[in-house]
Amino acid sequence: MSSYGQFCPVAKAMEVLDERWTLLVIRELMLGSTHFNELRRGVPKMSPALLSKRLRTLERAGIITRSEQGNRVVYGVTASGRELFPVVEALGLWGLRWIHQLGEEDLDPHLLLWDMRRTIPVDEWPRARTTLAIDLADVEPGGRHWWVVVSGSEVDVCDVDPGHEVTATLRTELLTLTQIWRGDLPWPAALRTGAVEISGPDMARRNVPRWLGTSGLARSLGTG
Amino acid sequence: MSSYGQFCPVAKAMEVLDERWTLLVIRELMLGSTHFNELRRGVPKMSPALLSKRLRTLERAGIITRSEQGNRVVYGVTASGRELFPVVEALGLWGLRWIHQLGEEDLDPHLLLWDMRRTIPVDEWPRARTTLAIDLADVEPGGRHWWVVVSGSEVDVCDVDPGHEVTATLRTELLTLTQIWRGDLPWPAALRTGAVEISGPDMARRNVPRWLGTSGLARSLGTG
DNA sequence: CAGTATCCATTTCGATACTG
């Protein structure tokens, strides 16, 4: 937050925005998180103290709002914050295009499923309650098994067996699913090479890619 | 440069870009600087050691190139770097729209004139050699007096009297000229209120605003 | 749920001076 000593608008913008984690917090708000612990899930490696500090800074900068609704605290963006969305998107598209190397440390099954959960396209799923099991074969217990349950318009993603009958099972490795999600690897290619295996009735095997989709940024690249 | 532990493209992008000064260095390259000491003039508060470090990091990240041409070192952007220009511009436009408060410490006459020099619209000036004197009335010596000399297609900006006959003189305060340059304050308004005084022949007095213009970002806002 | 509190290792950066 220290000054660059420049009148240049880029410099003035970066005085607020170049602090570590800041734009990722804004990304979370942009993706719809509004509560403190909801935000935390999107930036799990950030300490709560630091998140709290950043939120305060952003509030003072007029980029976000903090309000107490009943006994809950709600964060939101101001007009100024909303106008940062194109910046975040531009950064994301650039990252997608130019940074392909993902290291072990960039992968996180919880983060991946949390992100996927946000945009599960319910309309693509059958009307009847449907359960997709995901098995990330190379991940330790406590992050390996996931269940996506769609029932009506309700989505549930959990890492403990909900006990329902499983409609289909997707088996792959964490890196592969991450790459698919980012848009680096198209679903059809992943299925063709066997990097992803889907077991279950034919209908399901064909539809699982549409049930999960890809991240918003991947779609932006596709249509842009 | 430490990892966020996230596969998200925004996070991967910020791992490189959120370090202090980084995007300002890219801005300088974007505006046409190619040599080390040229870059320094655009980020005068940055120590040479740090600039050197950032350049190396950007080179390793595949964003800029460094080549020795003859005995001079030349920096340039790669395709990846070029695609950061929209990001820098988006940040600048956001900064221009939402951060209006300029503090004393953001003002710097050398930086301002260095920036203005880059885009002096020669075509707007008379054919004959023309000298515009600028007097920043509230600035200490060693930054107060400037001369813009346009002769043919050549532009010279200096802070020592070149000795030519002065065609016109612009007198104002540093903050005012900075605001005009950024686009916060339109030329006509500044002239009307007397915040800027131009002395000299009528022709000159009418034309000085077009001789100097405004920053590229200000123009982007106007046309966007 | 929504944060605070504490603590210290580590990093970072600015200042200044120097070099082939």
Add this chain to the structure above:
DNA sequence: CAGTATCGAAATGGATACTG
């Protein structure tokens, strides 16, 4: 011109535990 070298102050931020 194009950087290095060195140094120390300051801040950052990660880890962990705790609270109304």
